[in-house]
Every structure is written in structure tokens, then in C-alpha cells.
Amino acid sequence: MSEPDPRRLAFPEFVALLAMLFATIAYSIDAMLPALVEIARELSPEAVNRAQLVVTIFVLGMGLGTLVWGPISDSYGRKSVVVFGIAVYAAAALIAAQAQSLEVLLAARFVQGLGAAAPRVVTLAIVRDLYQGRTMARVMSIVMTIFIIVPAAAPMIGAGIIAVWDWRAVFWSFVVFGIVSGGWLMLRQPETHPPERRRPLRLATLWSALVEVTTNLRVMTVVACLSLGFGQMFIFLSTAPQVFTDVFDRQASFPFWFAGVAMVAGLSGILNASLVMRLGMRRLALTAFGLQSLVSGVFLAQWLALPLPEPYAFYAFFAYMCAAFFMVGLTFGNLNALAMEPMGHIAGLAAAVIGSLSTIGAVLIAIPVGQLYDGTPIPLVGGVAVCSGIAFLLMRTVSETAAAPAHP
Numbered sequence: 001m002s003e004p005d006p007r008r009l010a011f012p013e014f015v016a017l018l019a020m021l022f023a024t025i026a027y028s029i030d031a032m033l034p035a036l037v038e039i040a041r042e043l044s045p046e047a048v049n050r051a052q053l054v055v056t057i058f059v060l061g062m063g064l065g066t067l068v069w070g071p072i073s074d075s076y077g078r079k080s081v082v083v084f085g086i087a088v089y090a091a092a093a094l095i096a097a098q099a100q101s102l103e104v105l106l107a108a109r110f111v112q113g114l115g116a117a118a119p120r121v122v123t124l125a126i127v128r129d130l131y132q133g134r135t136m137a138r139v140m141s142i143v144m145t146i147f148i149i150v151p152a153a154a155p156m157i158g159a160g161i162i163a164v165w166d167w168r169a170v171f172w173s174f175v176v177f178g179i180v181s182g183g184w185l186m187l188r189q190p191e192t193h194p195p196e197r198r199r200p201l202r203l204a205t206l207w208s209a210l211v212e213v214t215t216n217l218r219v220m221t222v223v224a225c226l227s228l229g230f231g232q233m234f235i236f237l238s239t240a241p242q243v244f245t246d247v248f249d250r251q252a253s254f255p256f257w258f259a260g261v262a263m264v265a266g267l268s269g270i271l272n273a274s275l276v277m278r279l280g281m282r283r284l285a286l287t288a289f290g291l292q293s294l295v296s297g298v299f300l301a302q303w304l305a306l307p308l309p310e311p312y313a314f315y316a317f318f319a320y321m322c323a324a325f326f327m328v329g330l331t332f333g334n335l336n337a338l339a340m341e342p343m344g345h346i347a348g349l350a351a352a353v354i355g356s357l358s359t360i361g362a363v364l365i366a367i368p369v370g371q372l373y374d375g376t377p378i379p380l381v382g383g384v385a386v387c388s389g390i391a392f393l394l395m396r397t398v399s400e401t402a403a404a405p406a407h408p
Helices: 011-030 033-043 048-076 078-097 102-130 133-164 169-188 203-214 217-247 254-279 281-305 312-330 332-371 378-395
Strands: none
Touching: 011 048, 011 078, 011 102, 011 133, 011 169, 033 048, 033 102, 033 133, 033 217, 033 254, 048 078, 048 102, 048 217, 048 332, 078 102, 078 169, 102 133, 102 332, 133 169, 133 254, 203 217, 203 332, 217 254, 217 281, 217 312, 217 332, 217 378, 254 281, 254 312, 254 332, 281 312, 281 332, 281 378, 312 332, 312 378, 332 378
């Protein structure tokens, strides 16, 4: 735009704020990773794999909550919806901190995911309110780069909190995180969806928009790729602590190795932000999925055919994780921009449907693969290889340019 947009903060603060709001998800997942083994021992010693559900049930709640917050933000504005969702998120965290059974903990985590869906989906709608096309992809890449710093630090923060107090104290940190991000939004960010652009919250209106999103072949193909991409990431997140503990006996140092992996992923986000304006969203995502499938296949073949002695087996697995997560920075920002491009006139609902379907799809992939964990990395790597391969084939059918929106 040629003139300053009164709905925008200065670009650096705008990106930092959106990154923190989006990072609600990453912090809520990754800070829990060092606690999964202890949660299993305390609340589910007879079935330790069930502790993985602390991650995936949160994601499921987030996926379902996304369908609620997006349409509401189209009708009532972005800021108030985000703040209310953060309040739900914080209240559920307080309940989780007091849980005496895995069932109560999982129920609280599900509600916490419902609340976290608000900053997740409405943040995407805010970006689409202000940007489109490759510029939107560039903004999302920068946001994702900062967002990836959170996974780098979150396990170490979680481990530090556990060392000083216990795993329950991690949930109190979620409350603090929510207060800071919600307060920043309310005090600094102007409303990006003014009253004259809002859509009435009517069933007919919602149904019409839902049909428009789900009948757009390009959008739904990208949603399938997002599901596969998120699915393989959640496979990593839910099983990596067990792999580090059971296979490589590195439970204590897991947060530091995971931080290294996350920083590598952050570098790919920086690379994507610099390349997307020249190469385009589709080409970068297609390349990333192809390389991810290839690297996974190579590691799986090596593990099965030529087992390495320690410590080289661990170093090979760590290198594989770095390579796989490097591809993350080349996919999610681009895929979200590709899916949202033709849906600017219904950005809130479109972000809701896209986020919900891709997240629920990812959970349906990650839970069964995670429960196949057998004390080796084989289910994890095999699942990633299959997801990446299918996503690569689907991306070959997606065009870079979206059809013109039906409405201005």
C-alpha cells in the first residue's frame, strides 16, 4: 500500500507480536516435552505411551476450537476474540496444574487447546487482513522464524521449571505467557477487522462461506498437505522424548539437542523469507517435501541395513532430525499463504476451516503412528517418509496463482 495502514503497528513490532501469539501453540506443546516421561511415571505407569496424548489431545482441542474462533472473529473483530480465547487457555492451565489423574489432565489439555486455537487462527486472519500473495508468505515466513525460536527455548524452560519445582509448575508458566501476549495485543495492536467489514454470525452466511472453502480444490489440496506436514511434526514431538530416553539414554540433555534442531528450522524460515518473493510458494514447499521424503527414506534404510554403534547412531538420528525440521521453515508459511490467497474476503472463516481441518487431520495421523512406538525410531521415520511423499505428490497438482476471489 502507498499510504500507511492505520491498522498496522510498525513492522518489527507487528511481526514480533504475531509471532508471540502464534507461539502460544509451540510453547504449550514444547515446554511439556521434558515432562512427558515424568507424567507417564506418575499418572500412567501401566501404559507409558499414553502420556503422548498430553501433546496430541491439546492439538485436537486446538483443531476443533479453530472452527469456533475464526467465524466469531469475522463477526466481532479480531482482538476481543483472541483475548477471550487466551482466558480460556489460562483457566484450563490452572486446572491441569492440579490434576491428580491422567484423565483430568487430558480433559484440561483439550480445553486448553480450544482456547489456544483463538490466537492461532485469528493471527492468520490478521495477517490476511493486511497482506496477500507472496508478501503474505514473506510475513508468515518471518513470523514462523521467530515462532521457531520458542521451540528452541521451550524445552529448556520446561526442564528448568521442572528442576526447580515440578512438571505441574509448567502450567503456571502458560498462564504468565497468556497474560503477556494478550496484554500486548490489547494495548498495542489496532483492530484489523473494522465493523464495516464484519459478516453477521448467521448460519446461512457461515454455511455459504464453509462451502466456498471446502469446494475450492486448490485450497483443499493445500489443506491436505498441511495435514501431512503438521502430522509428521506432531509425530516427532510426541515420540522424540521417548526415543531420546529409551533408544539413546539422553533424557537429561534432550532439551539442549531439541533446541539445536529448532534453531536449524529457524534458519530455514529466514532462507524462505528471502527466496519466496523470487521462487514462489509452491516451488519451495514442493522441494521441501521431496527432500524430506528422500532424507527419511535414506535414514530408514541405513537404520535397518547398516546399524551404527553408539554414539554414531545418535549423531545420525540428530542429523536426520535437523534435516527434517529444516524443511519445516520451507513449508508451513508457504502453504498457509497458498491456502488463504483466494479467501481474503472471508479470511476469518477460511483460516478457521483451513486450520481446523489441517490440525484434526494431523492428529489423526500422529496418534496412531505415535502409539506404534516400539523402542526404535522406525515408526517415527517411516511415518515422516510416507507423509512427505504423499504431500510431495499432492503439491505437484497445485498452481502458484490462485483464481480471483468471488468477492472483492
